[in-house]
Amino acid sequence: MAEHTSTRWTEVLLTALAPAIWGSTYIVATELLPPDRPFTAALLRCLPAGLLLTLFVRRLPARRDWGRLALLSALNIGFFQALLFVAAYRLPGGLAAVVGAIQPLLVMGLAWALDQRRPARLAVGAALLGIVGMAALLLSPGAAWDPVGIAAALAGAACMAAGTFLARRWRPDVPVLAFTGWQLLAGGLILLPMAWAIDPPLPALSALQLLGYLYLSLVGALLAYALWFRGIARLPSVAVSSLGLLSPLTAVILGWALLGQSMTGLSLVGLLMVLGSILAVQWAASPEAGGKT
Template identity: 25%
Template sequence: MSKTTIAYVNLSLAMVLVGSSVVAGKIMVMELPVFLASGLRFILALAILVPVVLLREGGLPRISRRSWLMMGVQSLCGSFLFTVFLLYGLTMTGPASAGIVTSTTPACMGIMAWLFLGDRPSRKTGLGIVLSVLGVAVINLVQSGGGVGSNPVPGNLLVLGAVVFESLFLLIRKTVPEPLSPLAVSTIISLFGLLWFLPMGAVEALQTDFTAITATGWLVVAYYGAAVTVLAYVFWFAGITRVPPSTAGVFTAVMPVSALVLSALVLGEPIGWQQLTGCACVLGGIVLISR
């Protein structure tokens, strides 16, 4: 298996896990406050990452002040703002609707890569993006009544804001020149993530009745920390350094497909032929790019 193919697999796995955060987040915000839940997620992630990076790499590498700054900004966008906008959006809209909104990520990321990194997509990559966005449009034609949510318009706008921050998060790694390992990057991002959530998380902890949190709530927090944070970060950072940003952007289309499928499997939301057609277009765009 070539290095490029391995990168494609890593990017796909990362987006499957990020897509699952839509469903996991919907369950999590029903039991825990947003900042507290996110702070606990990063504490768990660091409890996994720090010992591993110490054993395998002897600690964190030395990087420039500019790289520390860029990674702090990256964590602010992806770990903090993406999470806050997504989780608060999920309190007002359904997970299926949120999954559909996140489908704009490929187009958003492709445009940002072109504007800020000068990565003009090739004709084949552009066609893959168009096909992915077409799939998004097809999925967006149907909104299931049970999945709309109590206040869907502002909820969906918050999720759209999360898409913008996620796109910035996924691209900023390209601005750090040091050859950092995926494990080291994931650890640094998680350290910053905990710092961003710690102040408000501590305030919410003082106001929370921990005895009222069910076993399901704790399991979802554990999943968010171990899978959505540790594994998704490692997979994404292992893949993003080996492909152009516009190509990586196409793979973010896996995220809404994952969210839609898991919304049906875990939360029982219906999926019709329109959603299946949209998913097929999204996957077709990825196949077009990866050939």
């Protein structure tokens, strides 16, 4: 039992690296990349990583899995990335991240509706605590509730929650790198027309900007999504979803450590609440607590 518990928490920590890496996206985008090209950044993050992985693995999913894989690619990569950037550009402060914190609750709702798995009260309470903690950590007084931005943030959270839940349900019989690569490739192709139609062309890139795009693709997409989908295959979907709260949390910590951004006492309380929420959801979803979602 102790060995099983240790192995499970190792899986949790490995999966947690993915949202922690994604939390560095903000600082890389603002400090290294050309401004005002969000869809281009998402495209260059996903498409090259998808090409590299599919060429490296050279494993085709079965014909019966292509439809499901296309939907997963749209939910986890293409639509999610597009909605994420729309929300980030229209909502001030951390409002998009606060709205996105409903993802664990959405996964619990899907598991209840589709699999008749009623969520544990501890998991529901912990997920609500995560939303409150995220609000304390990121919300500023008088934040503007732009309707389009709120709708985009809610739709993005729904996409990621559904993608996380269905990726565990529908995972095809291919290695995790192939599963990751095909989703990144198809999701990148969804982002391609958006980047071409909406963003201005890229200027001549400096070495530092090229390094930023390489980091987003090789670390922020290839490595992080491989860890994420590996975790989805091995952990309960609600446990994986709750780890996504580490992304904005990491962004705040990096902003404080590297950019000198201030953290108030309320922010620290919110940070501790989010961490407590994540740990409580992990425990509620563990076999020891009877969780299976």
